[in-house]
Amino acid sequence: MKVAFIGLGVMGYPMAGHLAKAGHEVTVYNRTASKADQWCQEYSGKSAVTPAEAxxxxxxxFTCVGNDDDLRQVVTGSQGVFSSMAQGATLVDHTTASAExxxxxxxxxxxxxxxxxxAPVSGGQAGAENGVLSIMIGGEPAVFEKVMPVIDCYAKSAKLLGQAGCGQLAKMVNQICIxxxxxGLAEGVHFAKQAGLDASAVFDVIQHGAAGSWQMTNRHQTMIDDQFDFGFAVDWMRKDLKITLDEARxxxxxxxxxxLVDQFYAEVQKLGGQRWDTSSLVKRLEQ
Incomplete structure:
Protein backbone atom coordinates (compact mmCIF):
# COMPACT_ATOMS: atom_id res chain seq x y z
CA MET A 1 0.00 0.00 0.00
CA LYS A 2 0.98 3.63 -0.36
CA VAL A 3 1.43 4.95 3.19
CA ALA A 4 2.87 7.94 5.03
CA PHE A 5 4.58 7.99 8.41
CA ILE A 6 4.77 11.25 10.37
CA GLY A 7 7.27 11.32 13.24
CA LEU A 8 10.53 9.39 13.27
CA GLY A 9 11.41 9.29 16.95
CA VAL A 10 12.73 6.25 18.79
CA MET A 11 9.44 4.47 18.08
CA GLY A 12 8.39 5.84 14.71
CA TYR A 13 11.74 5.36 12.99
CA PRO A 14 11.81 1.55 13.28
CA MET A 15 8.02 1.25 12.84
CA ALA A 16 8.22 3.05 9.50
CA GLY A 17 11.18 0.82 8.67
CA HIS A 18 9.08 -2.31 9.18
CA LEU A 19 6.50 -0.94 6.74
CA ALA A 20 9.17 -0.36 4.11
CA LYS A 21 10.71 -3.79 4.65
CA ALA A 22 7.27 -5.36 4.17
CA GLY A 23 7.10 -3.82 0.70
CA HIS A 24 4.82 -0.85 1.32
CA GLU A 25 5.54 2.43 -0.48
CA VAL A 26 6.45 4.72 2.43
CA THR A 27 6.82 8.50 2.49
CA VAL A 28 8.09 9.93 5.78
CA TYR A 29 8.06 13.33 7.44
CA ASN A 30 10.02 14.39 10.49
CA ARG A 31 10.34 17.81 12.08
CA THR A 32 14.13 17.42 11.97
CA ALA A 33 14.65 16.79 8.27
CA SER A 34 18.05 15.17 8.72
CA LYS A 35 16.36 12.30 10.56
CA ALA A 36 14.07 11.71 7.58
CA ASP A 37 17.07 11.79 5.24
CA GLN A 38 18.83 9.24 7.42
CA TRP A 39 15.74 7.00 7.35
CA CYS A 40 15.58 7.19 3.55
CA GLN A 41 19.22 6.14 3.30
CA GLU A 42 18.53 3.13 5.50
CA TYR A 43 15.21 2.05 4.03
CA SER A 44 13.39 2.08 0.72
CA GLY A 45 11.23 5.19 0.78
CA LYS A 46 11.16 8.93 0.32
CA SER A 47 10.80 12.00 2.51
CA ALA A 48 8.54 15.04 2.34
CA VAL A 49 9.03 18.60 3.55
CA THR A 50 5.58 18.86 5.19
CA PRO A 51 3.09 16.42 6.70
CA ALA A 52 0.61 17.43 3.97
CA GLU A 53 3.05 16.50 1.23
CA ALA A 54 3.80 13.14 2.86
CA PHE A 62 0.48 6.99 10.47
CA THR A 63 1.41 9.56 13.11
CA CYS A 64 3.70 9.03 16.09
CA VAL A 65 4.60 12.35 17.71
CA GLY A 66 5.05 13.79 21.20
CA ASN A 67 1.78 15.05 22.65
CA ASP A 68 -1.65 16.54 21.91
CA ASP A 69 -0.25 19.85 20.66
CA ASP A 70 2.24 18.14 18.33
CA LEU A 71 -0.52 15.92 17.02
CA ARG A 72 -2.85 18.83 16.27
CA GLN A 73 -0.05 20.60 14.41
CA VAL A 74 0.77 17.69 12.10
CA VAL A 75 -2.87 16.72 11.56
CA THR A 76 -5.03 19.85 11.54
CA GLY A 77 -2.41 22.58 11.00
CA SER A 78 -2.12 24.55 7.76
CA GLN A 79 0.34 21.94 6.46
CA GLY A 80 -1.23 19.06 8.37
CA VAL A 81 -2.19 15.71 6.89
CA PHE A 82 -5.92 16.45 6.91
CA SER A 83 -5.32 19.21 4.35
CA SER A 84 -4.20 16.73 1.70
CA MET A 85 -5.51 13.25 2.53
CA ALA A 86 -7.65 11.67 -0.17
CA GLN A 87 -11.28 10.77 0.43
CA GLY A 88 -11.56 7.40 2.13
CA ALA A 89 -7.99 7.42 3.45
CA THR A 90 -7.31 6.47 7.07
CA LEU A 91 -5.31 8.23 9.78
CA VAL A 92 -3.80 5.85 12.36
CA ASP A 93 -2.40 7.72 15.35
CA HIS A 94 0.24 5.90 17.38
CA THR A 95 0.94 8.90 19.65
CA THR A 96 0.26 8.43 23.36
CA ALA A 97 -2.16 11.32 23.76
CA SER A 98 -5.46 12.14 25.42
CA ALA A 99 -8.72 10.37 24.68
CA GLU A 100 -10.19 13.81 24.10
CA ALA A 119 -3.66 3.25 18.27
CA PRO A 120 -1.12 3.94 21.04
CA VAL A 121 1.58 1.32 21.47
CA SER A 122 3.43 -0.42 24.27
CA GLY A 123 6.69 -2.31 24.17
CA GLY A 124 9.28 0.45 24.14
CA GLN A 125 12.09 1.04 21.69
CA ALA A 126 13.07 -2.62 21.69
CA GLY A 127 9.51 -3.63 20.84
CA ALA A 128 9.44 -1.17 17.95
CA GLU A 129 12.81 -2.31 16.62
CA ASN A 130 11.86 -5.99 16.84
CA GLY A 131 8.35 -5.50 15.49
CA VAL A 132 6.61 -6.91 18.57
CA LEU A 133 4.56 -3.99 19.88
CA SER A 134 1.25 -4.28 21.70
CA ILE A 135 -1.26 -1.91 20.11
CA MET A 136 -4.47 -0.70 21.76
CA ILE A 137 -6.97 0.58 19.21
CA GLY A 138 -10.11 2.69 19.19
CA GLY A 139 -12.34 3.19 16.15
CA GLU A 140 -14.72 1.46 13.77
CA PRO A 141 -14.41 -2.32 13.17
CA ALA A 142 -14.35 -1.98 9.37
CA VAL A 143 -11.46 0.49 9.55
CA PHE A 144 -9.62 -1.76 11.98
CA GLU A 145 -9.95 -4.70 9.58
CA LYS A 146 -8.64 -2.56 6.74
CA VAL A 147 -5.43 -1.51 8.48
CA MET A 148 -4.65 -4.66 10.47
CA PRO A 149 -2.58 -6.34 7.72
CA VAL A 150 -0.38 -3.24 7.63
CA ILE A 151 -0.11 -2.77 11.41
CA ASP A 152 0.90 -6.42 11.67
CA CYS A 153 4.28 -5.38 10.24
CA TYR A 154 5.34 -4.19 13.71
CA ALA A 155 2.74 -5.67 16.09
CA LYS A 156 2.89 -8.70 18.33
CA SER A 157 -0.70 -8.09 19.35
CA ALA A 158 -3.33 -5.53 18.37
CA LYS A 159 -6.89 -5.34 19.61
CA LEU A 160 -9.88 -3.13 18.88
CA LEU A 161 -11.20 -1.99 22.26
CA GLY A 162 -14.12 0.27 21.33
CA GLN A 163 -14.84 3.58 19.67
CA ALA A 164 -12.39 6.43 19.13
CA GLY A 165 -10.59 7.27 22.35
CA CYS A 166 -10.71 3.74 23.74
CA GLY A 167 -7.18 3.00 22.53
CA GLN A 168 -5.86 5.96 24.50
CA LEU A 169 -7.86 4.96 27.57
CA ALA A 170 -6.36 1.46 27.37
CA LYS A 171 -2.86 2.94 27.12
CA MET A 172 -3.59 4.81 30.35
CA VAL A 173 -4.38 1.46 31.99
CA ASN A 174 -1.03 0.22 30.69
CA GLN A 175 0.84 3.15 32.23
CA ILE A 176 -1.02 2.81 35.55
CA CYS A 177 0.11 -0.81 35.79
CA ILE A 178 3.70 -0.03 34.79
CA GLY A 184 7.67 -2.17 43.54
CA LEU A 185 10.73 -3.41 41.65
CA ALA A 186 12.74 -0.36 42.74
CA GLU A 187 11.88 -1.01 46.37
CA GLY A 188 12.75 -4.69 45.98
CA VAL A 189 16.17 -3.89 44.50
CA HIS A 190 16.82 -1.33 47.23
CA PHE A 191 15.76 -3.72 49.99
CA ALA A 192 17.92 -6.54 48.62
CA LYS A 193 20.98 -4.29 48.61
CA GLN A 194 20.31 -2.96 52.10
CA ALA A 195 19.87 -6.50 53.40
CA GLY A 196 23.28 -7.52 52.06
CA LEU A 197 21.87 -10.01 49.58
CA ASP A 198 23.28 -10.82 46.15
CA ALA A 199 20.53 -8.87 44.39
CA SER A 200 21.26 -10.37 40.97
CA ALA A 201 20.90 -13.89 42.35
CA VAL A 202 17.68 -12.98 44.15
CA PHE A 203 16.02 -11.65 41.01
CA ASP A 204 17.32 -14.51 38.88
CA VAL A 205 15.20 -16.73 41.11
CA ILE A 206 12.07 -14.69 41.78
CA GLN A 207 11.52 -13.49 38.20
CA HIS A 208 10.31 -17.01 37.41
CA GLY A 209 7.71 -16.99 40.19
CA ALA A 210 4.56 -15.04 41.00
CA ALA A 211 6.47 -11.74 41.29
CA GLY A 212 7.77 -11.99 37.73
CA SER A 213 7.01 -9.32 35.12
CA TRP A 214 8.46 -7.79 31.97
CA GLN A 215 9.88 -5.01 34.11
CA MET A 216 11.61 -7.44 36.45
CA THR A 217 13.05 -9.57 33.65
CA ASN A 218 14.32 -6.61 31.62
CA ARG A 219 15.18 -4.01 34.24
CA HIS A 220 16.33 -5.64 37.49
CA GLN A 221 19.98 -5.95 36.47
CA THR A 222 20.27 -2.46 35.01
CA MET A 223 18.72 -1.07 38.20
CA ILE A 224 21.26 -3.01 40.26
CA ASP A 225 24.06 -1.72 38.02
CA ASP A 226 22.84 1.90 38.18
CA GLN A 227 22.32 2.08 34.40
CA PHE A 228 19.53 4.34 33.14
CA ASP A 229 20.79 5.95 29.92
CA PHE A 230 18.32 4.11 27.67
CA GLY A 231 14.68 3.20 27.32
CA PHE A 232 11.49 5.13 28.08
CA ALA A 233 12.41 8.53 29.52
CA VAL A 234 11.06 9.87 32.81
CA ASP A 235 9.86 13.04 31.05
CA TRP A 236 7.73 10.91 28.72
CA MET A 237 6.33 8.88 31.59
CA ARG A 238 5.33 12.02 33.46
CA LYS A 239 3.58 13.29 30.32
CA ASP A 240 1.65 10.02 30.13
CA LEU A 241 0.80 10.00 33.83
CA LYS A 242 -0.49 13.58 33.64
CA ILE A 243 -2.87 12.55 30.86
CA THR A 244 -3.93 9.56 32.95
CA LEU A 245 -4.50 11.51 36.16
CA ASP A 246 -6.44 14.20 34.29
CA GLU A 247 -8.68 11.50 32.83
CA ALA A 248 -9.12 9.94 36.27
CA ARG A 249 -10.29 13.24 37.71
CA LEU A 260 2.26 8.92 44.32
CA VAL A 261 4.58 7.38 41.73
CA ASP A 262 4.11 10.44 39.53
CA GLN A 263 5.47 12.55 42.39
CA PHE A 264 8.38 10.13 42.81
CA TYR A 265 9.20 10.70 39.14
CA ALA A 266 9.13 14.44 39.83
CA GLU A 267 11.85 13.83 42.43
CA VAL A 268 13.88 11.88 39.84
CA GLN A 269 13.60 14.84 37.49
CA LYS A 270 15.01 17.09 40.21
CA LEU A 271 17.97 14.70 40.46
CA GLY A 272 18.68 15.42 36.80
CA GLY A 273 17.00 12.27 35.52
CA GLN A 274 14.62 13.77 32.99
CA ARG A 275 15.97 11.52 30.23
CA TRP A 276 16.78 8.50 32.39
CA ASP A 277 14.83 5.30 31.86
CA THR A 278 11.73 4.95 34.03
CA SER A 279 13.46 2.27 36.11
CA SER A 280 15.48 5.12 37.63
CA LEU A 281 12.86 5.29 40.41
CA VAL A 282 15.41 3.34 42.43
CA LYS A 283 17.76 6.36 42.39
CA ARG A 284 15.55 8.39 44.74
CA LEU A 285 15.69 5.55 47.29
CA GLU A 286 19.46 5.68 47.32
CA GLN A 287 19.77 9.36 48.18
Whole structure:
Protein backbone atom coordinates (compact mmCIF):
# COMPACT_ATOMS: atom_id res chain seq x y z
CA MET A 1 0.00 0.00 0.00
CA LYS A 2 0.98 3.63 -0.36
CA VAL A 3 1.43 4.95 3.19
CA ALA A 4 2.87 7.94 5.03
CA PHE A 5 4.58 7.99 8.41
CA ILE A 6 4.77 11.25 10.37
CA GLY A 7 7.27 11.32 13.24
CA LEU A 8 10.53 9.39 13.27
CA GLY A 9 11.41 9.29 16.95
CA VAL A 10 12.73 6.25 18.79
CA MET A 11 9.44 4.47 18.08
CA GLY A 12 8.39 5.84 14.71
CA TYR A 13 11.74 5.36 12.99
CA PRO A 14 11.81 1.55 13.28
CA MET A 15 8.02 1.25 12.84
CA ALA A 16 8.22 3.05 9.50
CA GLY A 17 11.18 0.82 8.67
CA HIS A 18 9.08 -2.31 9.18
CA LEU A 19 6.50 -0.94 6.74
CA ALA A 20 9.17 -0.36 4.11
CA LYS A 21 10.71 -3.79 4.65
CA ALA A 22 7.27 -5.36 4.17
CA GLY A 23 7.10 -3.82 0.70
CA HIS A 24 4.82 -0.85 1.32
CA GLU A 25 5.54 2.43 -0.48
CA VAL A 26 6.45 4.72 2.43
CA THR A 27 6.82 8.50 2.49
CA VAL A 28 8.09 9.93 5.78
CA TYR A 29 8.06 13.33 7.44
CA ASN A 30 10.02 14.39 10.49
CA ARG A 31 10.34 17.81 12.08
CA THR A 32 14.13 17.42 11.97
CA ALA A 33 14.65 16.79 8.27
CA SER A 34 18.05 15.17 8.72
CA LYS A 35 16.36 12.30 10.56
CA ALA A 36 14.07 11.71 7.58
CA ASP A 37 17.07 11.79 5.24
CA GLN A 38 18.83 9.24 7.42
CA TRP A 39 15.74 7.00 7.35
CA CYS A 40 15.58 7.19 3.55
CA GLN A 41 19.22 6.14 3.30
CA GLU A 42 18.53 3.13 5.50
CA TYR A 43 15.21 2.05 4.03
CA SER A 44 13.39 2.08 0.72
CA GLY A 45 11.23 5.19 0.78
CA LYS A 46 11.16 8.93 0.32
CA SER A 47 10.80 12.00 2.51
CA ALA A 48 8.54 15.04 2.34
CA VAL A 49 9.03 18.60 3.55
CA THR A 50 5.58 18.86 5.19
CA PRO A 51 3.09 16.42 6.70
CA ALA A 52 0.61 17.43 3.97
CA GLU A 53 3.05 16.50 1.23
CA ALA A 54 3.80 13.14 2.86
CA UNK A 55 0.09 12.31 3.20
CA UNK A 56 -0.94 13.23 -0.34
CA UNK A 57 -2.34 10.15 -2.12
CA UNK A 58 -1.53 7.85 0.84
CA UNK A 59 -4.10 5.19 1.63
CA UNK A 60 -3.03 5.14 5.30
CA UNK A 61 -1.25 7.90 7.20
CA PHE A 62 0.48 6.99 10.47
CA THR A 63 1.41 9.56 13.11
CA CYS A 64 3.70 9.03 16.09
CA VAL A 65 4.60 12.35 17.71
CA GLY A 66 5.05 13.79 21.20
CA ASN A 67 1.78 15.05 22.65
CA ASP A 68 -1.65 16.54 21.91
CA ASP A 69 -0.25 19.85 20.66
CA ASP A 70 2.24 18.14 18.33
CA LEU A 71 -0.52 15.92 17.02
CA ARG A 72 -2.85 18.83 16.27
CA GLN A 73 -0.05 20.60 14.41
CA VAL A 74 0.77 17.69 12.10
CA VAL A 75 -2.87 16.72 11.56
CA THR A 76 -5.03 19.85 11.54
CA GLY A 77 -2.41 22.58 11.00
CA SER A 78 -2.12 24.55 7.76
CA GLN A 79 0.34 21.94 6.46
CA GLY A 80 -1.23 19.06 8.37
CA VAL A 81 -2.19 15.71 6.89
CA PHE A 82 -5.92 16.45 6.91
CA SER A 83 -5.32 19.21 4.35
CA SER A 84 -4.20 16.73 1.70
CA MET A 85 -5.51 13.25 2.53
CA ALA A 86 -7.65 11.67 -0.17
CA GLN A 87 -11.28 10.77 0.43
CA GLY A 88 -11.56 7.40 2.13
CA ALA A 89 -7.99 7.42 3.45
CA THR A 90 -7.31 6.47 7.07
CA LEU A 91 -5.31 8.23 9.78
CA VAL A 92 -3.80 5.85 12.36
CA ASP A 93 -2.40 7.72 15.35
CA HIS A 94 0.24 5.90 17.38
CA THR A 95 0.94 8.90 19.65
CA THR A 96 0.26 8.43 23.36
CA ALA A 97 -2.16 11.32 23.76
CA SER A 98 -5.46 12.14 25.42
CA ALA A 99 -8.72 10.37 24.68
CA GLU A 100 -10.19 13.81 24.10
CA UNK A 101 -8.02 14.57 21.08
CA UNK A 102 -8.69 11.10 19.66
CA UNK A 103 -12.42 11.78 19.72
CA UNK A 104 -11.84 15.26 18.29
CA UNK A 105 -9.82 13.96 15.35
CA UNK A 106 -12.33 11.18 14.68
CA UNK A 107 -15.10 13.76 14.29
CA UNK A 108 -13.03 15.98 11.98
CA UNK A 109 -11.98 12.97 9.92
CA UNK A 110 -15.60 11.89 9.42
CA UNK A 111 -16.59 15.40 8.36
CA UNK A 112 -13.88 15.29 5.67
CA UNK A 113 -14.72 11.83 4.38
CA UNK A 114 -11.75 10.22 6.14
CA UNK A 115 -11.48 7.51 8.79
CA UNK A 116 -9.49 7.46 12.02
CA UNK A 117 -8.06 5.05 14.57
CA UNK A 118 -6.29 5.95 17.80
CA ALA A 119 -3.66 3.25 18.27
CA PRO A 120 -1.12 3.94 21.04
CA VAL A 121 1.58 1.32 21.47
CA SER A 122 3.43 -0.42 24.27
CA GLY A 123 6.69 -2.31 24.17
CA GLY A 124 9.28 0.45 24.14
CA GLN A 125 12.09 1.04 21.69
CA ALA A 126 13.07 -2.62 21.69
CA GLY A 127 9.51 -3.63 20.84
CA ALA A 128 9.44 -1.17 17.95
CA GLU A 129 12.81 -2.31 16.62
CA ASN A 130 11.86 -5.99 16.84
CA GLY A 131 8.35 -5.50 15.49
CA VAL A 132 6.61 -6.91 18.57
CA LEU A 133 4.56 -3.99 19.88
CA SER A 134 1.25 -4.28 21.70
CA ILE A 135 -1.26 -1.91 20.11
CA MET A 136 -4.47 -0.70 21.76
CA ILE A 137 -6.97 0.58 19.21
CA GLY A 138 -10.11 2.69 19.19
CA GLY A 139 -12.34 3.19 16.15
CA GLU A 140 -14.72 1.46 13.77
CA PRO A 141 -14.41 -2.32 13.17
CA ALA A 142 -14.35 -1.98 9.37
CA VAL A 143 -11.46 0.49 9.55
CA PHE A 144 -9.62 -1.76 11.98
CA GLU A 145 -9.95 -4.70 9.58
CA LYS A 146 -8.64 -2.56 6.74
CA VAL A 147 -5.43 -1.51 8.48
CA MET A 148 -4.65 -4.66 10.47
CA PRO A 149 -2.58 -6.34 7.72
CA VAL A 150 -0.38 -3.24 7.63
CA ILE A 151 -0.11 -2.77 11.41
CA ASP A 152 0.90 -6.42 11.67
CA CYS A 153 4.28 -5.38 10.24
CA TYR A 154 5.34 -4.19 13.71
CA ALA A 155 2.74 -5.67 16.09
CA LYS A 156 2.89 -8.70 18.33
CA SER A 157 -0.70 -8.09 19.35
CA ALA A 158 -3.33 -5.53 18.37
CA LYS A 159 -6.89 -5.34 19.61
CA LEU A 160 -9.88 -3.13 18.88
CA LEU A 161 -11.20 -1.99 22.26
CA GLY A 162 -14.12 0.27 21.33
CA GLN A 163 -14.84 3.58 19.67
CA ALA A 164 -12.39 6.43 19.13
CA GLY A 165 -10.59 7.27 22.35
CA CYS A 166 -10.71 3.74 23.74
CA GLY A 167 -7.18 3.00 22.53
CA GLN A 168 -5.86 5.96 24.50
CA LEU A 169 -7.86 4.96 27.57
CA ALA A 170 -6.36 1.46 27.37
CA LYS A 171 -2.86 2.94 27.12
CA MET A 172 -3.59 4.81 30.35
CA VAL A 173 -4.38 1.46 31.99
CA ASN A 174 -1.03 0.22 30.69
CA GLN A 175 0.84 3.15 32.23
CA ILE A 176 -1.02 2.81 35.55
CA CYS A 177 0.11 -0.81 35.79
CA ILE A 178 3.70 -0.03 34.79
CA UNK A 179 4.02 2.77 37.35
CA UNK A 180 3.16 0.49 40.26
CA UNK A 181 5.31 -2.38 38.97
CA UNK A 182 8.42 -0.24 38.54
CA UNK A 183 8.07 1.29 42.00
CA GLY A 184 7.67 -2.17 43.54
CA LEU A 185 10.73 -3.41 41.65
CA ALA A 186 12.74 -0.36 42.74
CA GLU A 187 11.88 -1.01 46.37
CA GLY A 188 12.75 -4.69 45.98
CA VAL A 189 16.17 -3.89 44.50
CA HIS A 190 16.82 -1.33 47.23
CA PHE A 191 15.76 -3.72 49.99
CA ALA A 192 17.92 -6.54 48.62
CA LYS A 193 20.98 -4.29 48.61
CA GLN A 194 20.31 -2.96 52.10
CA ALA A 195 19.87 -6.50 53.40
CA GLY A 196 23.28 -7.52 52.06
CA LEU A 197 21.87 -10.01 49.58
CA ASP A 198 23.28 -10.82 46.15
CA ALA A 199 20.53 -8.87 44.39
CA SER A 200 21.26 -10.37 40.97
CA ALA A 201 20.90 -13.89 42.35
CA VAL A 202 17.68 -12.98 44.15
CA PHE A 203 16.02 -11.65 41.01
CA ASP A 204 17.32 -14.51 38.88
CA VAL A 205 15.20 -16.73 41.11
CA ILE A 206 12.07 -14.69 41.78
CA GLN A 207 11.52 -13.49 38.20
CA HIS A 208 10.31 -17.01 37.41
CA GLY A 209 7.71 -16.99 40.19
CA ALA A 210 4.56 -15.04 41.00
CA ALA A 211 6.47 -11.74 41.29
CA GLY A 212 7.77 -11.99 37.73
CA SER A 213 7.01 -9.32 35.12
CA TRP A 214 8.46 -7.79 31.97
CA GLN A 215 9.88 -5.01 34.11
CA MET A 216 11.61 -7.44 36.45
CA THR A 217 13.05 -9.57 33.65
CA ASN A 218 14.32 -6.61 31.62
CA ARG A 219 15.18 -4.01 34.24
CA HIS A 220 16.33 -5.64 37.49
CA GLN A 221 19.98 -5.95 36.47
CA THR A 222 20.27 -2.46 35.01
CA MET A 223 18.72 -1.07 38.20
CA ILE A 224 21.26 -3.01 40.26
CA ASP A 225 24.06 -1.72 38.02
CA ASP A 226 22.84 1.90 38.18
CA GLN A 227 22.32 2.08 34.40
CA PHE A 228 19.53 4.34 33.14
CA ASP A 229 20.79 5.95 29.92
CA PHE A 230 18.32 4.11 27.67
CA GLY A 231 14.68 3.20 27.32
CA PHE A 232 11.49 5.13 28.08
CA ALA A 233 12.41 8.53 29.52
CA VAL A 234 11.06 9.87 32.81
CA ASP A 235 9.86 13.04 31.05
CA TRP A 236 7.73 10.91 28.72
CA MET A 237 6.33 8.88 31.59
CA ARG A 238 5.33 12.02 33.46
CA LYS A 239 3.58 13.29 30.32
CA ASP A 240 1.65 10.02 30.13
CA LEU A 241 0.80 10.00 33.83
CA LYS A 242 -0.49 13.58 33.64
CA ILE A 243 -2.87 12.55 30.86
CA THR A 244 -3.93 9.56 32.95
CA LEU A 245 -4.50 11.51 36.16
CA ASP A 246 -6.44 14.20 34.29
CA GLU A 247 -8.68 11.50 32.83
CA ALA A 248 -9.12 9.94 36.27
CA ARG A 249 -10.29 13.24 37.71
CA UNK A 250 -12.84 13.37 34.90
CA UNK A 251 -14.19 9.81 35.23
CA UNK A 252 -13.92 9.49 39.02
CA UNK A 253 -11.30 6.73 39.11
CA UNK A 254 -9.20 6.57 42.27
CA UNK A 255 -5.46 6.27 41.47
CA UNK A 256 -3.58 6.86 44.73
CA UNK A 257 -0.52 4.75 43.84
CA UNK A 258 -0.25 6.24 40.36
CA UNK A 259 -0.42 9.78 41.76
CA LEU A 260 2.26 8.92 44.32
CA VAL A 261 4.58 7.38 41.73
CA ASP A 262 4.11 10.44 39.53
CA GLN A 263 5.47 12.55 42.39
CA PHE A 264 8.38 10.13 42.81
CA TYR A 265 9.20 10.70 39.14
CA ALA A 266 9.13 14.44 39.83
CA GLU A 267 11.85 13.83 42.43
CA VAL A 268 13.88 11.88 39.84
CA GLN A 269 13.60 14.84 37.49
CA LYS A 270 15.01 17.09 40.21
CA LEU A 271 17.97 14.70 40.46
CA GLY A 272 18.68 15.42 36.80
CA GLY A 273 17.00 12.27 35.52
CA GLN A 274 14.62 13.77 32.99
CA ARG A 275 15.97 11.52 30.23
CA TRP A 276 16.78 8.50 32.39
CA ASP A 277 14.83 5.30 31.86
CA THR A 278 11.73 4.95 34.03
CA SER A 279 13.46 2.27 36.11
CA SER A 280 15.48 5.12 37.63
CA LEU A 281 12.86 5.29 40.41
CA VAL A 282 15.41 3.34 42.43
CA LYS A 283 17.76 6.36 42.39
CA ARG A 284 15.55 8.39 44.74
CA LEU A 285 15.69 5.55 47.29
CA GLU A 286 19.46 5.68 47.32
CA GLN A 287 19.77 9.36 48.18
Missing amino acids: ARDAEIV IARELAIIAAEQGLTFLD AGLVQ SNGAQLPVTA
